[in-house]
Amino acid sequence: MAAARSGNLLMRSLPDSLVPYAQLMRLDKPIGTWLLALPCFWSIALAASPGHLPDLHMVALFGAGAVLLRGAGCTINDLWDRDLDARVERTRTRPLAAGTLTPRDAIVALAVQLSLGLVILLQLNDYSKVLGASSLLLVATYPLMKRITDWPQAYLGLTFNWGALMGYAAAAGACDWHVVLPLYGAGIAWTLVYDTIYAHQDKKDDKVVGVKSTALLWGERSKAWFVMFAGLCGLGLAGTGWASGAGPAYYAGAAAMIGHLAWQIRSVDLGNGPDCMAKFVSNKEAGALLLAGIVADRLMAGV
Template sequence: MSSLRENPYVKLARLDKPIGTWLLYLPGAWSISLASEPGQVSDLWLLSLFGMGAVLLRGAGCTINDLWDSRLDGLVERSKSRPLASGVLTKKQALFFVTAQLLGGLPILLSLNMYSQVLGASSLFLVTLYPLAKRVTFWPQLVLGLTFNWGALLGWVAVKGSLDLPALYLYGGGVAWTLIYDTIYAHQDKHDDTRVGIRSTALYFGDKTDSWLYFFAGIHSTLMLLVGYLVEQTSPYYNKLR
């Protein structure tokens, strides 16, 4: 198992750090569950497809990110040992790998309805845009939120065949949630980021980070309460929001 964790392709896809896959998967799983008819079990096959898709898309996104950032990653303590930054893998190898991951996800996408296929394919624009955001804006965490929570829209459409207001509220709540956890995460790199010219909400918020996080938490809770109300959830849902 330890040798598998040290495989450079495993590291490139961040399979050794599964929390990111969960963070990508959860908005879609929430959406599928909330879009299901009240009192009925969520579509387990659809939840499984989204799980497999989360593994592949998160891996592809990390590979694309490292292709863009291999030079910058080498200047940051936390990321300098990544396969591309350290030279263990070449960019050509990474391009073949990301192509394989995207092709692996294609049958999953094609198994969904047509609206979901178009919506799912459009997420690749955000996946590609995120690595560039940190170079031009102090809000790359917002772009990450828009990317990581795309499943909230996709899951709803996969179940309902249409994009309705609860899905938009769920998407917005997920974006606020991502802004919270990724801003906290970005604080560990802020000294290196300042030195190499990478931007983040951690740098932008500075000493006011706590206030901003409370603000985003308020947005998240409000939108999640609205989602629950619109889909007629009962007490167990609201207990989870406490």
Template sequence: MSALLALLCRGASGLRGARLPLAAPPLRRPSAPPAPSSRPLSFSAAEVVRAAPGPLQPYLHLMRLHQPIGSWLLYLPCTWSIGLAAEPGCLPDWRMLAAFGLGAVVMRGAGCTINDMWDRNYDRQVVRTANRPLAAGDISIFQSFVFLGGQLSLGLCMLLCLNHYSIVLGAASLPLVITYPLMKRITYWPQLFLGMTFNWGALLGWSAIKGSCEWSVCLPLYFAGIMWTLIYDTIYAHQDKKDDILIGLKSTALQFKEGTKKWLSGFSLAMLLSLCVAGMNCNQTFPYYSAVAAVGAHLAHQIYTLDIDKPEDCWKKFASNRTVGVLLFIGIVLGNLWK
């Protein structure tokens, strides 16, 4: 749905772990497979990818379908905007929510493909990303171009279903889309550029409903999203800081170092104030501000308990930001019904 928007996205996560040398397994007594009734049933994005035909799996990994947190973080600012644009006393347009959800999956995948095409040589040198399909050689550059063309074509078709204002607004994100993947090479603030591109849905969702942007609402919401991205992606970047130093990439994690928590606290305060401004400018009610308070509490706990030197904790805190976005969306919906 946000065709050019979610090029916007940076691959929010990669395949876990480095490739390990194969070793002969120890001999074990064969055991009978468990009865079908005893096998646990599960349904998740990772299970869908594992169940896919073998030739298709590298492409699903390339678009990070097995790790949907990035799609959530792209999608949620769209839901905020769509929710705030709903008529007083009404639920958000569920068809628009569904369309933006599908668009977030497709275009987050396209963004991951572009990111990996740019970074395949760097990814080979980072333990966490060495198994990504392009870095590992599972997919060729030509194949990734063809796959990207299909993703972008689908995303464009979805964008063209919107009003003319939204089509132009989506196209206006193109400069950010083009420049973001390069930022980690030239500035310690690539997370800022990610935020500017990744939260374009905070503008696009409103315009898709209303036909234009109410800037007194959309700009504070967009700014809040940028601050949010600076929080979670700085946490995310701490996973790779040792490798980034060795290969010469930059990030806010390397810029802030031991002062990270102070910076994250400042970004959190700016985010909460911006959400309050957006709420006041569209006459939001008590449930909305309660949700903003809950978001503040979640961020405070997240930052206070963060261990920037433990990659597993950084990943856990990063992934918990889906809860932040969902809390705010629920508050927007309930606040609108309260009117």
């Protein structure tokens, strides 16, 4: 419990009885929530009228939704993986693996998170409700992917970047597919870079327990794959910029994000777990650079 108390302010302020539930939702590790929320924020900002900030009500709804959906996804993941997690050094302290919560506790927590998520979803337009409901299949099945494919990171990309579609639909009333599809593709390529860096932390344990990842698949060639997917991310962002009629501020933000990815690829030590984690966490800043460019571009478009 002391380790949990050394985390963020929220974790330190919780009563002892709620700490395992917060750990189950990964509230002590908010980077996953940021990576889920940022594609939502990008698309909400892209849908803003010229000269206007993104719809802050939508930003708040999607921010809260990201916390709940990420928490639900982690809960599902831990229910599937509780036996595997107990055999992996980095994950053996998770509540289900460590026995601080029972599967029944986790199922009750999952029901609460999904119910609160439904409250948020019902506040959106019908188009967004359909998109949101469709994402639940991805969320529920992602934890299985590392057992059946060498590309679970690609499936995570499909899941984590769904907000690139939903955010735009919620803010604009429907998707402009010419804008959101390349943005979605860019997000998937970005995820393949950052989550493979993350997976390199666990490659030794993953070999032992028999789960799959692009870190194991690519091995020593990982950085070459990173370069390719960073390039595809850049192409997707360029496609979104062209389709949306974006100006220089957007492209500056996109270039800054790709530059951040280039720094990660060049400097990451894939044999050093703490460095892999640090580079993974830095993707919050990478995504924020693009968001800043989109917001600036929409504001400047009204001048």
